[in-house]
Every structure is written in structure tokens, then in C-alpha cells.
Amino acid sequence: MIWRYRLLRVAVYFSSLVLLVLYGRFFHPFVTLQMCLADPEKYDGVTIHVGNEAVIVEVLPDGFSLEQLGRRVRVLGPRDVRVGEFIILNAVFHKEGWLEVKRMRIAEKRRAKIWLSVFPAVFICIYFVARFRFDFRTLYFEER
Amino acid sequence: MPDLVTHTAAAYFLSRHRCFQRYRVLFYLGTILPDILARPIHIIFPQLYFYSVAIHTPIFMAIFTLFFSEFFRKDRWAVVKFLGAGIVVHFALDLLQKHLAAGYYWFFPFSWKSFEIGLFWPEDFVSLIPLWCVLVLAAEILQRLKEHSSHRTA
Numbered sequence: 001m002i003w004r005y006r007l008l009r010v011a012v013y014f015s016s017l018v019l020l021v022l023y024g025r026f027f028h029p030f031v032t033l034q035m036c037l038a039d040p041e042k043y044d045g046v047t048i049h050v051g052n053e054a055v056i057v058e059v060l061p062d063g064f065s066l067e068q069l070g071r072r073v074r075v076l077g078p079r080d081v082r083v084g085e086f087i088i089l090n091a092v093f094h095k096e097g098w099l100e101v102k103r104m105r106i107a108e109k110r111r112a113k114i115w116l117s118v119f120p121a122v123f124i125c126i127y128f129v130a131r132f133r134f135d136f137r138t139l140y141f142e143e144r
Numbered sequence: 145m146p147d148l149v150t151h152t153a154a155a156y157f158l159s160r161h162r163c164f165q166r167y168r169v170l171f172y173l174g175t176i177l178p179d180i181l182a183r184p185i186h187i188i189f190p191q192l193y194f195y196s197v198a199i200h201t202p203i204f205m206a207i208f209t210l211f212f213s214e215f216f217r218k219d220r221w222a223v224v225k226f227l228g229a230g231i232v233v234h235f236a237l238d239l240l241q242k243h244l245a246a247g248y249y250w251f252f253p254f255s256w257k258s259f260e261i262g263l264f265w266p267e268d269f270v271s272l273i274p275l276w277c278v279l280v281l282a283a284e285i286l287q288r289l290k291e292h293s294s295h296r297t298a
Contacts, residue, residue, distance in 0.1 A: 006214060013211035017204060023253050024198030049245035053190040069191050088244050103244055109267040114187060116273060117148035121180050124152065124172045131169045140217040 033068055036093040044095035047102060051088035056081050063101070077101030086110040146237055146269040151175045153276035154233060157283070167219075167226040174230015178205055178238075201252040205231045241266050 033050050036043040050068060058065040063077045066087055075091065076098060089104035132141040155175040159168050182199035185192050198204050209231065213223040238248055242262035249256055 010211065010214050013207055013214070016207050017211065020198040020201075020204050020207070020253060021195055024196075024201075025194045027253075028194055028197060029256055051245060052186060052193045090244055105244055105265070107265075107267055109270040113147045113267055113270050116270065117179070117183075120148040120152040121176060124169070124176060127169045128173055134215075138217070139215060141215050142217070 033073065033093070033099075034071065037071055037073070037097065040093075040095040040097060043093050045092060047090060047092050048099075049088075049090050050099070054087050054089075056083055056085050056087055058083060074098040075101060077104060081106060146241070146264070146266065147273065148176050148179060149273045149276060150269040151179070151234055151237060153280055154237060155230060156280050158233060160283075164226070167222055170223055170226040171230040171233075174209075174227040174232075175234045177208070177227070177231055178234050181208070197249070198252060201249050202231075202235060203252060205235075240264055 031043060031046055031048050032052075033048060033054075036046065036048060050066070052068060054066045054068040056064050057067045057072060059079055059081060060074065061079075063075045063079060064081050065072055065074050067073075074097070075089070077089075077091075078101070081087070086107040087104060088107055089099070090102045091099035091104075092102060093099055131144060133144055134140075135142050152172060152175060155172045159171050164171055178200045182196045185196040185199075206228070209224055209227050212227060213220045216223045235248075235250075239259075240261050240263045241247060242260055242265060246256070246258035247260045249258055251257060
């Protein structure tokens with residue numbers, strides 16, 4: 001009987017989490033670079049935010065090129081940037097498929113931040129496994 | 145997000161009290177949980193970024209805490225309390241940051257509005273990692289020495 005209630009609670013929590021993830025995916029109000037590139041006429045002149053793992057791939061005479069999700073885009077803006085750097089920017093999209101920078105920031109230590117973050121994550125996972133073991137028969141964590 | 149070393153160092157200093165002894169690991173886990181659930185998705189699979197938006201929000205983490213606690217037979221309330229406290233500390237540190245765009249959606253799914261105190265860029269804490277390591281090491285050595293001397297006097 002208790003198991004049944006537990007199963008019900010787990011099902012309700014899990015469904016709620018899935019619904020939240022789907023809501024975030026399908027009802028966000030943001031215009032992305034990928035949306036602009038898919039329908040350039042519709043988004044001409046719209047200011048967008050580009051920050052999802054965008055990397056500078058080339059420095060040009062009037063700016064630079066960035067790559068995001070496999071798509072390369074020319075950006076009109078400062079030239080004092082380096083190839084390979086992560087970039088975050090607010091920019092105006094033009095229907096010809098280029099961006100005009102409004103504000104930008106180079107996330108200089110992003111790579112170091114990602115790699116250094118692996119260590120505490122692994123440490124805490126090992127600490128957790130050292131303190132608790134999972135009983136696959138009852139589906140409960142038990143203290144060691 | 146600040147890096148996870150900063151989050152863990154904050155957890156270390158906040159969980160020095162004896163009351164954390166039994167479930168300290170859950171507090172630690174809470175302080176990195178929003179990032180270890182959300183970030184790998186959009187770092188490894190950036191095309192799935194919008195699937196991860198909901199994860200780094202208070203409501204998702206609150207429900208996840210309840211979900212996670214269901215896998216503990218005893219002291220479920222303690223699991224909720226310590227894991228939840230860790231998550232609150234994580235969000236408190238994230239609140240100090242600034243972003244070019246909206247940062248974190250505190251009121252998701254009811255609002256997409258964001259609020260941050262705006263003291264640091266997300267990568268600023270990386271330079272302070274050596275300092276956190278020295279401070280944690282010093283605190284740990286001091287505690288060991290204190291325990292050793294109290295052992296000897298007893």
C-alpha cells in the first residue's frame with residue numbers, strides 16, 4: 001500500500017518535471033539566431049541575444065565571424081577579438097544574414113570554468129556514493 | 145553560474161557546524177545540483193539548450209528535491225532540508241552575477257522576467273579559485289590540529 005502511494009508521488013513529481021522542461025522548450029519568448037537564419041525576412045532588424053556556445057572562428061576587416069550550432073555568421077563589430085574565444089553578444093539581425101553588435105563580451109575564462117567545475121562534481125559524486133548505496137531491490141538509497 | 149569550485153567552497157564554509165555532520169554530502173550536492181543537471185545538456189548538446197531552461201529554476205529544483213527524497217526510506221524531511229538548503233545557497237551565489245541578456249528565471253513558469261544583483265560576470269570567480277583552495281585547506285588543517293590537541297588533553 002505504502003509502495004503504491006510512493007509510486008504515485010514519484011509519478012506526479014516526475015511528470016511535473018517533464019512538463020516544466022517541455023514548457024521551457026516550447027513556450028520561451030526568445031528569438032534565437034537559429035530562428036533568424038531560418039526565416040531572415042521575418043526577423044530583419046530584430047535585436048537578439050547570442051550566447052549559447054557561440055565561438056569566434058575568423059577575424060574580418062570589419063568585425064569577425066562566429067559559429068553557433070554549426071552555422072557561421074558574419075558580425076559587424078570590434079576586431080580586437082581572438083579566434084576560438086567564447087562570445088556573448090546583443091546584436092541586430094539583418095536579413096542578409098549578418099549581425100550588428102550592440103553590446104558584447106568575451107567569456108575569457110569559460111573553458112577553464114567548465115573544466116575546473118568537473119573536479120568538485122566528481123568529488124561530490126564520489127562522496128555521495130561513499131555515504132549511500134542504492135538498493136535496486138527496494139529502489140532506496142541506504143546509508144553505508 | 146560561478147564555477148563549481150566556488151559553489152563547493154561556499155558549501156564547505158557554510159556546513160562547518162556539527163548539525164551538518166550526517167547529511168553534509170546532501171548539502172554539498174544541493175550546492176552544485178542546478179548546474180550539474182542543466183549545464184551538461186547545453187555545453188555538450190547546445191542544440192538542446194531550451195530543454196535545459198526550466199532545470200535551473202527554483203520551482204524545478206524544489207520539485208526535484210521532493211522527487212529525490214522519495215528514494216530515501218528514512219529521514220526524508222532531512223533530505224529535503226539539506227538538499228534544499230544547498231540549492232538555496234547555489235541560487236544565492238548565482239543572484240550576485242550579471243549577464244548581457246536575462247540571467248535566471250526565478251519566477252518560471254509564471255514569468256520570464258529576470259533579476260540579478262549584478263556584481264560579477266560569471267567567469268570572474270575563476271581567478272579566485274586558488275584563494276578558495278588555500279582557505280579550505282587552511283580551515284581543514286586548523287580543524288585537524290584542534291581535534292588532535294583536544295584528543296591529547298582528553
